Amino acid sequence: xxxxxxxxxxxxxxxxxxxxxxxxxxxxxxxxxxxxxxxxxxxxxxxxxxxxxxxxxxxxxxxxxxxxxxxxxxxxxxxxxxxxxxxxxxxxxxxxxxxxxxxxxxxxxxxxxxxxxxxxxxxxxxxxxxxxxxxxxxxxxxxxxxxxxxxxxxxxxxxxxxxxxxxxxxxxxxxxxxxxxxxxxxxxxxxxxxxxxxxxxxxxxxxxxxxxxxxxxxxxxxxxxxxxxxxxxxxxxxxxxxxxxxxxxxxxxxxxxxxxxxxxxxxxxxxxxxxxxxxxxxxxxxxxxxxxxxxxxxxxxxxxxxxxxxxxxxxx
Numbered sequence: 001x002x003x004x005x006x007x008x009x010x011x012x013x014x015x016x017x018x019x020x021x022x023x024x025x026x027x028x029x030x031x032x033x034x035x036x037x038x039x040x041x042x043x044x045x046x047x048x049x050x051x052x053x054x055x056x057x058x059x060x061x062x063x064x065x066x067x068x069x070x071x072x073x074x075x076x077x078x079x080x081x082x083x084x085x086x087x088x089x090x091x092x093x094x095x096x097x098x099x100x101x102x103x104x105x106x107x108x109x110x111x112x113x114x115x116x117x118x119x120x121x122x123x124x125x126x127x128x129x130x131x132x133x134x135x136x137x138x139x140x141x142x143x144x145x146x147x148x149x150x151x152x153x154x155x156x157x158x159x160x161x162x163x164x165x166x167x168x169x170x171x172x173x174x175x176x177x178x179x180x181x182x183x184x185x186x187x188x189x190x191x192x193x194x195x196x197x198x199x200x201x202x203x204x205x206x207x208x209x210x211x212x213x214x215x216x217x218x219x220x221x222x223x224x225x226x227x228x229x230x231x232x233x234x235x236x237x238x239x240x241x242x243x244x245x246x247x248x249x250x251x252x253x254x255x256x257x258x259x260x261x262x263x264x265x266x267x268x269x270x271x272x273x274x275x276x277x278x279x280x281x282x283x284x285x286x287x288x289x290x291x292x293x294x295x296x297x298x299x300x301x302x303x304x305x306x307x308x309x310x311x312x313x314x315x316x
Contacts (some may be wrong), residue, residue, distance in 0.1 A: 023107040069126035074120040091203070092213045096224040097249040097289040102277045104246055105285045106269075107132045107223065108256040109160055109198065112139055112146035117256050119147060120265060128267075129269055131155050132282040133256070134198040134221075137162035137182030144189035156281035159183055161192040166203040176210070179216055196221045197281055221282055229261045238264035243271045249289075251282065262297060 066260055088098070111117045112135055124131055133150050135157060140147045150157050161167070170178065179197070187193045197218035199208065204220055212218045227241035242252055254261050269279075280288075284310040 006147070040245060041193060084293065088289045090286075090290075091219065092209050093220040093222060094190050094289075095222040096251055097285045098291070099249040099285065099288040099289070100290060102248050102275075103280050103285060104250040104252065104272070104277055105132055105280055105282045105289060106246065106252040106254065107134060107158075107198070107221070107282060108136045108254050108261075111135055111256045112142055112143045113257045114146070114152065116259055116262050117143075117146050118149070120256050120262050121146075121155075122263055123262075123269070124155070127152060127269055127273065129273075129279045130220075130281050130284075131214075131279065132158055132196075134158045134160035135186065136164050136181075137178075137185040140182075140185045140189050147186065147189040151192050156196075156283055157186055157190060157192060157194060158221065158282065159186065159197040161200050164255060166201055167199050167208050168205050175211070176215075179212070179218070183216075198222070198287075211255065220250065220285070220288045223251045225250050225252040227254065227264075229258055229264070230255050233260040235260050235263035235267070239267035239271065242268040243275075244279065246272060248277075249285065251274055251285070 071171070104211075106129075108117075108120065108131060117133075128208060133155055135150075136146060143204060147157065159179060159182045161178045162185070163178065165174075167175055167178070183194060187287075195218070197212055197216070198221045202222055204222075209220050212220055225242060225245045227238040229238045232238070242254075242264075246252055256262065272279075
């Protein structure tokens with residue numbers, strides 16, 4: 001039988017047990033509360049937030065973290081870079097071209113010749129050299145096989161009129177006939193229509209140039225190196241003149257109707273090849289022609305050769 005005093009004892013004991021239990025629970029939960037992140041203070045937030053990592057699928061490389069320090073801009077290069085230069089606009093007349101590289105064109109007028117032109121073609125073939133032949137239409141009619149061989153071996157063939165007259169002295173109708181008949185003869189023999197024209201003797205004027213350009217779509221091709229092989233029939237003179245006066249972009253004039261000119265070609269061509277020059281056709285040289293750009297070097301130029309005022313047979 002419980003007495004009032006025992007009841008009080010039991011109540012006090014239960015109260016002590018409850019207090020001890022409550023203290024134990026409170027002390028065990030305090031560390032857990034300390035582990036929770038504290039709410040950031042807005043007044044102390046950084047003015048610059050780091051960039052998020054740029055992690056895409058299959059790429060775990062993080063993007064650089066922005067630190068707030070600007071990277072200085074790269075200093076401009078002290079080496080000037082030449083601008084990209086486009087080919088020059090088509091000109092009405094050429095006596096040379098401004099090219100980048102050791103390229104030049106050698107041309108032969110007044111053929112084809114039954115003996116000299118085949119001999120010239122042989123030596124050109126041996127050396128892998130390409131040339132441009134300005135042929136006379138009536139000679140093409142007489143020697144179509146040689147004209148065909150010129151084209152088949154990779155050379156260019158051009159219009160040099162049909163009978164080799166001085167074009168400024170012709171009537172408009174006769175002028176048109178000279179150009180048209182020569183074009184027709186060349187196309188019939190070779191299957192190729194000429195794309196350039198060299199006037200006999202280099203005789204030309206503004207009206208003739210305009211008609212050739214606009215009516216026949218033929219630029220006028222003159223020259224920058226003339227060994228006068230039609231006048232000085234000496235092989236050593238011809239080869240030496242070509243070697244001494246040719247440079248990049250030059251158009252060399254010669255005539256494949258003279259044996260002395262053919263005799264000069266091995267020394268002239270081999271000498272130019274030894275100097276590092278490369279032979280191209282006139283049309284290829286024109287395609288390389290570039291306008292001069294101020295501030296950057298261009299191919300050296302040489303004075304233009306004016307057409308001879310005197311007209312003598314069997315020249316140019």
